[in-house]
Amino acid sequence: MNNDIDVLHRIEHEMAIFIRRAEAARIAYFNATGLDRSTYLLLTHLYDNGPLSIKALADTFQLDISTASRQTASLESKGYVERTASPKDARVSLLQVTSSGSGQLLRVRSIRQSFYTELMQEWTLEETANFCDLLQKFNQTVENYSKSNKNNCGKGGSSPDGQ
Amino acid sequence: MNNDIDVLHRIEHEMAIFIRRAEAARIAYFNATGLDRSTYLLLTHLYDNGPLSIKALADTFQLDISTASRQTASLESKGYVERTASPKDARVSLLQVTSSGSGQLLRVRSIRQSFYTELMQEWTLEETANFCDLLQKFNQTVENYSKSNKNNCGKGGSSPDGQ
DNA sequence: ATGTTTAGTTGTACCATGCAACTATTATAT
DNA sequence: ATATAATAGTTGCATGGTACAACTAAACAT
Known part of the structure; x- marks a missing residue:
């Protein structure tokens, strides 16, 4: 521990505020993009890291596998990802972004970047x-x-x- | 807009991760301290800024007043805050941290600071x-x-x- | 006095999440 | 080989944090 207690106190405080604001933004964000953050992150990760199992997604995002399962089910129902049974292990479903999904992803990414650009101008x-x-x-x-x-x-x- | 698109893209990405981790920590945090974040923030604000109305709290945290109402009701039921009718306006309840509440607050603040100290060592x-x-x-x-x-x-x- | 704004409460709904119980499949141990 | 464990995934249930809408009561405006 080589940090001054004052700074830690400030970090502690600013973190609390930051998280509070982040939560407040959830609905506005969803309204603006049509994708919630979890969906967006999952989609990003699948887009960049090829077909992955639900377990792998859960591990990456430190989510309970049940949560990951529901999120991917939701993605699937919207047509943003497809699942195929793994040829090696019948327990595993491999998820892959569809072209519709990648379209959404790029659209939302661009909205997000515009937002940050404006915010931090x-x-x-x-x-x-x-x-x-x-x-x-x-x-x-x-x-x-x-x-x-x-x-x-x-x-x-x-x-x-x-x- | 004087920021490079690359940096904005990275900010956008790191923000998404940051928020995800923050959410993941909610339960662990609650388990470790016995106070949820909202409670902690409200308590901090009331502690530092004297008696305040529910509306004032809602404005500060950009919460719907119904949310603020429930959160303060919860705080009150735990005995962390007291409410007194405003002498000037019978619609307004003024919230004030009790000694039990400030005890909790200081206890949790110390846990939080220890956490950050360890995290960022x-x-x-x-x-x-x-x-x-x-x-x-x-x-x-x-x-x-x-x-x-x-x-x-x-x-x-x-x-x-x-x- | 009557209509309008404001503070607050309560009902309802939603999303993200975790845990527990369950099924189906694969791996291990003897 | 077969019984026992471990693993992937789904689903039911609970919780927390949130908003919106409908409502009450008080205050304000004209």
Whole structure:
């Protein structure tokens, strides 16, 4: 622990606020794009990482497999992904983004980017890049932390932010 | 718009991940502290800003007043806040943190700070402080944005993050 | 005085989530 | 080989956080 308590207190506070705002935005975001965040993230991941099982998705996003199952079912019902039985293991369904799904994904990604562009128009490029780097580092830190916690203390474990 | 599209794309991506992790932590956090985030934030705000009406809390956190009403009712039922009728306006209840509530608040704040201390032990103080500043700036940016949006386009409006 | 705004409550609905119980399939151990 | 475990996935149920709409009561405006 080489961090000053003041900074930690501020981090703690800003995190709580950030998360609160993020939740507040859920409905507005959904209204603006027609895709909820989970759907968007799943779609992104499937788009970039080829066909994957539900279990693999659940692991990636640290979701309960039941949640991943429901989310993919919802994606499937909208026609954004297709599932095919794995040839190697009949328990496994492999999910793949359809062309409709990738169309949605690109559409929403562009809306998201426009949003951030507008939101951060007063920021300098340097600040934005800096924030981005630190945010990435933070996400990585949280991921490592919760993985190491899983090994030590069974499931659940971590709590990266303000609840 | 003076930001590079690459950085915006990365921000967009890291935000989505960040929010996802934040949501994943809700249960773990509650288990660790016994207070959910909303409760914690409300309590913090009431602790720092004296007796406030439900409407004032709703405005601060950009919550529907019905949500704020329920959350404060929950706080009250746990004995963390007390309400007194406003002498000036019989419609208004003024909420105030009880000693039990402030005890809880300080306890949870300390757990949260310990968590962040442990989480970020590999970060330098400079990095942490930098991240904190940028996060604060970001929160402020989002707040300004959603306020200006409210004036232009009616309610709802903004979407600060990845859904 | 009467109509309008405001503070707050309550009913209802929604989404994201987890846990537990279950099925179907695969892997392991003897 | 067969019985026992482990794994992938689904579904039922519960919870938390949220909004919207309909309502009550009080205050304000004219």
